[in-house]
Amino acid sequence: MRKLIMWNVITLDGYFEGEKNWDLSFHGLVWGKELEEFSLTQLRSADLLVFGATTYQGMADYWTKATEEEGEVAKFMNQIPKLACSTTLNVANWNNTTITKDAVTEISKLKKEGNGDMFVFGSGILSALLMKAGLFDEYRICIAPVFLGKGRRLFQEGIPNNQLKLVETNPLSTGGVVLFYQPTEKS
Numbered sequence: 001m002r003k004l005i006m007w008n009v010i011t012l013d014g015y016f017e018g019e020k021n022w023d024l025s026f027h028g029l030v031w032g033k034e035l036e037e038f039s040l041t042q043l044r045s046a047d048l049l050v051f052g053a054t055t056y057q058g059m060a061d062y063w064t065k066a067t068e069e070e071g072e073v074a075k076f077m078n079q080i081p082k083l084a085c086s087t088t089l090n091v092a093n094w095n096n097t098t099i100t101k102d103a104v105t106e107i108s109k110l111k112k113e114g115n116g117d118m119f120v121f122g123s124g125i126l127s128a129l130l131m132k133a134g135l136f137d138e139y140r141i142c143i144a145p146v147f148l149g150k151g152r153r154l155f156q157e158g159i160p161n162n163q164l165k166l167v168e169t170n171p172l173s174t175g176g177v178v179l180f181y182q183p184t185e186k187s
Helices: 025-029 033-045 053-063 068-079 103-111 124-132
Strands: 003-011 015-017 046-052 082-085 097-100 117-121 138-144 164-171 177-183
Touching: 003 025, 003 103, 003 124, 025 138, 033 046, 033 068, 033 117, 046 053, 046 103, 046 124, 053 068, 053 082, 082 103, 097 103, 103 117, 103 124, 117 124
Parallel strands: 003 117, 003 138, 046 082, 046 117, 082 097
Antiparallel strands: 003 015, 138 177, 164 177
């Protein structure tokens, strides 16, 4: 059975994006050889990347134009099958992309197929929907050592009150830390 894993970089005060769409400048604070290797490890375990419409469009625009500097990460990002969850997208031009209008139903079905990992990158609105449906098996959050003060928070009001269990920590030499959480069993 596949696992659905959330992967996000957020600031210490909980923002995953600045005031403008794609204001991710704080990612540079944690990026380095360690996070690059970790990203490659995740991509090697992935057999599906899952995105909401806005994140899909931004990622497609970035990775289809990636330079040699992005190297092996770009290769994986462009080859791995992708699922764009959107009620508005009708065309997906990024390699190996399927569009679904019903994310919860489709991801519930896909979790029962295969053995690889499915990763949701970014995609705050989609992530909230999947959290409410109880579909995440793991949360991997990289904390960037900065207070942004304003922007878009990853975890919004209205998400379910679920306790998580810390299963691993990975401090980075950049000052960031990757936290691995799993939902606790519901009683």
